[in-house]
Amino acid sequence: MKIKETVGIDVGKMKNEVRIHTNQKYKNFDNTVTGITSMIKWTLASSNYAKEQILFAFEHTGIYSQQISVYLTENGFNYVMLPGLEIRRSMGITRGKDDKIDAKKIALYTYRRKDELKPYELPSKNIKEIKSLLNLREKLVKQRSGYKATLCEYKRFLKRKENTTLFSVHEKMINELTKQINKIENNLMDIVDNDENLKKLYKLLTSIKGIGQKTALFMIAYTGGFTRFETWRKFASYCGIAPFPNTSGISIRGKTKVNNLANKKIKSLLDLCAKSSIQWNSEMKLYYERRIADGKSKMGTINIVRNKLLSRMFAVVRRGTPYVDTLAYCA
Known part of the structure; x- marks a missing residue:
């Protein structure tokens, strides 16, 4: 059913500030199971729409937003958890800080993008x-x-x-x-x-030379079991290894480079995996040495290896079979 109403929630340690977008009704509730239950009842009573047409939205605030996300999932409500930076940048030039206004802006931002946002699915x-x-x-x-x-x-x-x-x-x-x-x-x-599914994913990932126990576990956790990202390129952008152009008109002709907005932990793990793969994987070693001999930069080549490893991880999961080292079969 099409979303027609959005509810912005500014999640706090003790209180949740709630704003309904269309009628601008506002109220705050305790960040407890009892308070969240009261919030849902108040929202349904104050809105003219069915629960299937309402989209709740709040920032991802770690443990503070965990209780409300579990409650909404268990009771079949649509909701999205948005990055705080995404919301702040949508506000334009602002001065001061107020939870009541933040809830209003979250509701407004979600209403504008209600047709684009996909309801959040809680991981297992x-x-x-x-x-x-x-x-x-x-x-x-x-x-x-x-x-x-x-x-x-x-x-x-x-x-x-x-x-x-x-x-x-x-x-x-x-x-x-x-x-x-x-x-x-x-x-x-x-x-x-x-867990049979996690066990299979783990074996598929570690079948790739250069991918170890720690990286495999982080990949499983941060991709939601490879369900949160449609392609490896989107995940490459998320972890900061996807190159982007740096040009503007005729005045700026910068080099293509990665962006600083990234999951730095995953990025550092992929960097270690790439360097290990260059050292111990014959295929990656030959590729690295050939590019360096051609005068290419070391860091640029390492970043390409990072992307190669990431694409292989997504490929083995999508295919459902372990990685095959084709170079070993070459004459």
Whole structure:
């Protein structure tokens, strides 16, 4: 059924500011299950449209928006989660900050694009858990790196006998963090092994030379099991490895380059995969050496390899068969 009404929600830690676009009715509710239930009842009572014709919209605010997205999904409502930057740039020149006005602008932006926006589909429970565990692992790895760096400096400038507490506490923290990181990695693999679809995706991705465990899990999590992006080119744009022109009239003739708006974590993983593939994959190594011999830039060539690996990941998933190294069969 065609969308005829939009509802903008400014999601907060404690309160949700809600604005109905067509009649401009406004109210705030607690960000709890009870508050969200009251919000839905108020919206249906205040609007002249059926629930199938109403589109709810709010920013993706992590854990704060998780409860409302789960509720809307379970009760069959249409909704979209929009990037905060997308909404801010649609507002034009603004001054000040007000949650009530933000809800109004979210509703207006969604109404203007109601025919283009696709309702959001919540990823499966296992994919959400994988994403949460990967984020937790990243935090623990950063903390461990901090302790390791500090311990290295202590060893260089301090005597252990005179600073036994400093040394022992840092070493214990590093050991405990390593233990917890290993536990998370084991939990991640248990989730994959107990889900046939995720297990198949994981095996397909790791069949490509240069794609390891960590990259495969991140790809599964951030593509929603390869359902959120229609093509690998769209995902390349999302993770910041797709080149874009940089020209304007006759005054600007810049080089084609990647954009800074990107998922930097995925981009860094693909960069490591590309460098590993150049080192250990004969096909990529020959390709890299040939372009460098032709005078092409190293970073430009590495970016091409990143795109090649990404296209192969999408290809094996779409085809449903592992990657075949055709170079190995050459005479």
